[in-house]
Amino acid sequence: MSEATPILEARSLVKILGGNRVLENVSLDIGRGRVKVLIGPSGAGKSTLLQCLNFLIPPDSGHILLEGREVEKTSKRELCAFRQQVGMIFQDFNLFDHLSALENVRVALMKVKGMSKLEATERAVAELKRVGLADKATLYPANLSGGQKQRVAIARALAMDPKVMLLDEPTSALDPELIGEVLTVIRDLAQAGMTMILATHQISFSASLADEFIFMERGRIVEQGSPADLLARGAQSRTQAFCSKISELTGESGQSGQSGESGQSGESGQSGESGKAGAERRL
Amino acid sequence: MDFSVAFNAARESLPYMLGGVGWTAGLIIGAMLLGLTLGVPLAVTQVYGPRPLRRMVAVYVWLFRGIPILVQLYIFYFGLLAWLSSLPGLTGIGLDSPFTAAVASLGLTSSAYQSQIFRGAIQSLPAGQLKAARALGMTDAQAIRSIILPQALRLAIPAWSNEYSILLKDSALAFTIGVVEIMARMRSIASTTHEPVSMSFVAGIIFFALTWIGVKGLTLLENKVRIAGYTRQGAV
Ligand SMILES: Nc1ncnc2c1ncn2[C@@H]1O[C@H](COP(=O)(O)OP(=O)(O)O)[C@@H](O)[C@H]1O
Ligand SMILES: [Mg+2]
Numbered sequence: 001m002s003e004a005t006p007i008l009e010a011r012s013l014v015k016i017l018g019g020n021r022v023l024e025n026v027s028l029d030i031g032r033g034r035v036k037v038l039i040g041p042s043g044a045g046k047s048t049l050l051q052c053l054n055f056l057i058p059p060d061s062g063h064i065l066l067e068g069r070e071v072e073k074t075s076k077r078e079l080c081a082f083r084q085q086v087g088m089i090f091q092d093f094n095l096f097d098h099l100s101a102l103e104n105v106r107v108a109l110m111k112v113k114g115m116s117k118l119e120a121t122e123r124a125v126a127e128l129k130r131v132g133l134a135d136k137a138t139l140y141p142a143n144l145s146g147g148q149k150q151r152v153a154i155a156r157a158l159a160m161d162p163k164v165m166l167l168d169e170p171t172s173a174l175d176p177e178l179i180g181e182v183l184t185v186i187r188d189l190a191q192a193g194m195t196m197i198l199a200t201h202q203i204s205f206s207a208s209l210a211d212e213f214i215f216m217e218r219g220r221i222v223e224q225g226s227p228a229d230l231l232a233r234g235a236q237s238r239t240q241a242f243c244s245k246i247s248e249l250t251g252e253s254g255q256s257g258q259s260g261e262s263g264q265s266g267e268s269g270q271s272g273e274s275g276k277a278g279a280e281r282r283l
Numbered sequence: 284m285d286f287s288v289a290f291n292a293a294r295e296s297l298p299y300m301l302g303g304v305g306w307t308a309g310l311i312i313g314a315m316l317l318g319l320t321l322g323v324p325l326a327v328t329q330v331y332g333p334r335p336l337r338r339m340v341a342v343y344v345w346l347f348r349g350i351p352i353l354v355q356l357y358i359f360y361f362g363l364l365a366w367l368s369s370l371p372g373l374t375g376i377g378l379d380s381p382f383t384a385a386v387a388s389l390g391l392t393s394s395a396y397q398s399q400i401f402r403g404a405i406q407s408l409p410a411g412q413l414k415a416a417r418a419l420g421m422t423d424a425q426a427i428r429s430i431i432l433p434q435a436l437r438l439a440i441p442a443w444s445n446e447y448s449i450l451l452k453d454s455a456l457a458f459t460i461g462v463v464e465i466m467a468r469m470r471s472i473a474s475t476t477h478e479p480v481s482m483s484f485v486a487g488i489i490f491f492a493l494t495w496i497g498v499k500g501l502t503l504l505e506n507k508v509r510i511a512g513y514t515r516q517g518a519v
Contacts, residue, residue, distance in 0.1 A: 051414075054418060056414050056417060056418060076422065080420045080421070080422055081420065082420075083417060083418055083419070083420045084419070084420030086418075087418075088415075088418035090411060090414070090415065092409075092411060093411075094409070094411035094412060094414060094415035095415075096412065096415070096416075096430050096434075097412070097434060097510065098430075098433050098434045098437065098510050107419075107429055107430075108416075108419035108420060108421060111421060111425050111429055112419060112420045112421055112425070140510050142510070153415075156419070157418075157419075160419060160420065
């Protein structure tokens with residue numbers, strides 16, 4: 001990762017919300033084509049961190065750099081230009097409810113990128129095809145399943161040609177049987193070289209994908225390293241302790257709808273092959 | 284009361300009474316549109332504007348909701364508009380007509396109420412809508428125009444049609460400054476025919492019909508712009 005300037009870099013982010021130090025001096029960076037996974041207990045500050053990275057929540061102090069250039073957050077113009085280059089996927093999709101799937105993907109292409117309707121439509125159709133929803137283009141969000149909504153949201157973000165994608169627990173709001181279709185899209189993206197920061201509880205899936213795990217707790221980055229190192233048997237890492245707790249919890253419910261194999265081996269998720277196998281089963 | 288006399292009087296009065304419908308309709312349409320044109324930006328300012336502007340909107344709303352329309356009619360007709368139309372360049376353009384004064388006071392009052400309808404609708408939208416729009420690089424103005432208002436205005440239609448029926452009844456006050464709408468005609472014909480009961484009956488039916496037509500029309504509009512499967516979230 002040292003070979004080039006990071007695509008996105010955060011330096012010493014601090015965020016105080018309601019008197020709580022929700023982010024306590026958080027720094028991270030991510031290089032082109034890398035995938036970093038944020039894990040940690042609920043309330044750790046993952047969502048706040050991701051939203052600080054594109055100023056949806058303005059950090060109280062700290063700096064954000066895109067390809068080595070600091071984002072001047074006081075300039076609204078620069079902020080909008082910056083956000084175009086940073087795709088964001090939300091836990092609860094946030095599709096525009098009054099627009100069809102196609103219009104959801106198209107609206108920012110026309111309003112923000114100034115594309116003609118024809119051009120924008122072509123691009124939107126291509127992006128919907130990429131997430132396997134070409135045939136749902138005319139449907140409104142209320143008539144899409146959760147998994148389909150999240151895939152439309154991904155298509156909407158991809159259409160802007162982002163340099164990096166931030167994904168905040170993209171499958172947490174989904175019924176178990178719908179998680180797989182979204183994970184497939186995310187894995188395809190990673191394989192196509194998209195740079196991503198992903199907050200998730202899907203440990204085995206993300207272990208197969210991530211270059212780095214970042215473990216957060218109480219607004220701080222507590223551990224970071226390759227999934228293989230952090231999850232290795234006997235690693236004694238906080239990450240491993242947390243992940244085995246999750247897999248105990250999800251071992252029954254999370255895997256029950258799957259192929260019927262015991263979830264434990266895949267979920268406690270060593271790394272590499274067994275992690276991948278776990279991911280395959282989910283899909 | 285001789286029923287057939289009353290009935291004949293009512294029937295004979297009908298053309299004259301119906302002549303007021305144009306004035307009443309003009310008052311309501313003018314006031315609804317004035318209220319809409321001011322109400323939407325007032326609501327947007329009150330939700331998204333900087334604090335001092337939000338305060339000013341709150342004062343505006345409080346003022347126009349607090350002053351009775353009857354009082355405003357007098358202020359506009361005998362005071363403000365009479366004075367304005369005496370200014371050089373503003374004479375002779377109808378600023379001092381009773382109709383203008385009535386549309387102004389009904390419309391400004393309605394803008395205060397309408398702004399609260401739209402504010403409620405905007406605030407009922409999930410916060411994620413604006414976040415998602417911003418995350419795509421939209422400016423707040425773009426997000427409000429393309430994402431927030433199209434949803435909020437749809438949600439506001441039922442309350443808006445309620446505002447229509449209230450305005451329709453308020454518009455009857457315009458007779459006090461001499462707009463020859465339905466109410467004014469009812470009063471004058473009642474005093475010449477000495478048939479106040481049948482005349483008020485006719486006026487009542489006309490007002491009721493106008494209410495029905497307007498509310499029906501807005502329900503049709505609501506259904507026409509309804510989005511598949513999108514249910515109202517108890518916004519208004
Ligand atoms: N608007 C807010 N006011 C006060 N505290 C908040 C607010 N938003 C989030 N928090 C707190 O910030 C902490 C981090 O939240 P969040 O970033 O959502 O964590 P995570 O995504 O890791 O679950 C939590 O303790 C939460 O209660
Ligand atoms: Mg979260």
